[in-house]
Amino acid sequence: PSAVRRLTERLGVPLVQGYGLTETAGLAHSAGAEGAAAGSVGPALPGARTRVVGLADRKPLGPGQVGAIEVAGPHVAAGYARADAAGALTVAPLVDADGWLATGDAGRLDADGTLFVLDRVCDLYRHGGELVSPGRVERRLGAHPDVRECAVLGVPAEGAADGEALTVAFVVTRPGGLAVGDLVDELDRGRPAAERVHRAEHLDALPRLPNGKVDRAALRTLVPAATP
Structure with a gap:
């Protein structure tokens, strides 16, 4: 938040934060031009879904609880394309059977769906x-x-x-x-x-x-x- 304030004052325009991965076609969350809670990356984009789950059981956690961030939606890549031993193109899946991608990031969701990205899960x-x-x-x-x-x-x-x-x-x-x-x-x-x-x-x-x-x-x- 302090870096956001400094940049906003220096540049004279609001700094809009977002969150996403290459595997989510760029953004999955964005604070938008209207802004969002300090330190957050805002709500999910239309059509995107995000949940925070327990590290061991992957059960969804309640608002404010810290866990692993998972993302689902039409913007999530099906997998990584690779050539097999015969040279044929195959796709190694990224998501589980329900379409959830484990991002490797940790954070928390507010009751209104605002996401706070805090750490890597390994930290x-x-x-x-x-x-x-x-x-x-x-x-x-x-x-x-x-x-x-x-x-x-x-x-x-x-x-x-x-x-x-x-x-x-x-x-x-x-x-x-x-x-x-x-x-x-x-x-x-x-x-x-x-x-x-x-x-x-x-x-x-x-x-x-x-x-x-x-x-x-x-x-x-x-x-x-x-x-x-």
């Missing part, structure tokens, strides 16, 4: 049995005026059960602001354990890939296992 983790979205934690941290940029990972906890992880935040602060520990304590006060930052690391800058995305693999080398 989600559990703490205390609760599913944690690192993107959701990043948005909460990033909204603090003393935070210039941040990244959040689920890092295996020493001695914890399989699949359990601690939330580790890497934070770049603005000059003259709060120390990282004090900042996190302020933001986490009163929140349940699954929503808290369990370990915070101060960095001068986040490592990035050539395309500008945060290099999460490099961050993981800094904390191979975590303790609170």
Whole structure:
């Protein structure tokens, strides 16, 4: 949301967000010229259907619950065309029997069908049995005026059960602001354990890939296992 505000002010025109994949012929959701809830990609386009399902059972989740994003509709590709051993063209299907495409992305739907894309499914983790979205934690941290940029990972906890992880935040602060520990304590006060930052690391800058995305693999080398 902060990047959207800056670009809108700089360019003097609204920045319209959307969401889609190559396999959905481009857009599947769009905020439209009228805009949508901050941080969202808006509702599904006409004819498109989107649902958020549980990671293990693929059962549809209710409004506000975080899970895997699936898309269906006439815009979804039938599959990937490939040549078999004899050179004949075949299509490897992408969708299930009901036409749902697993996007590999994670997010949540509001009651009105507005979609919030939060993470890749592979980035989600559990703490205390609760599913944690690192993107959701990043948005909460990033909204603090003393935070210039941040990244959040689920890092295996020493001695914890399989699949359990601690939330580790890497934070770049603005000059003259709060120390990282004090900042996190302020933001986490009163929140349940699954929503808290369990370990915070101060960095001068986040490592990035050539395309500008945060290099999460490099961050993981800094904390191979975590303790609170």
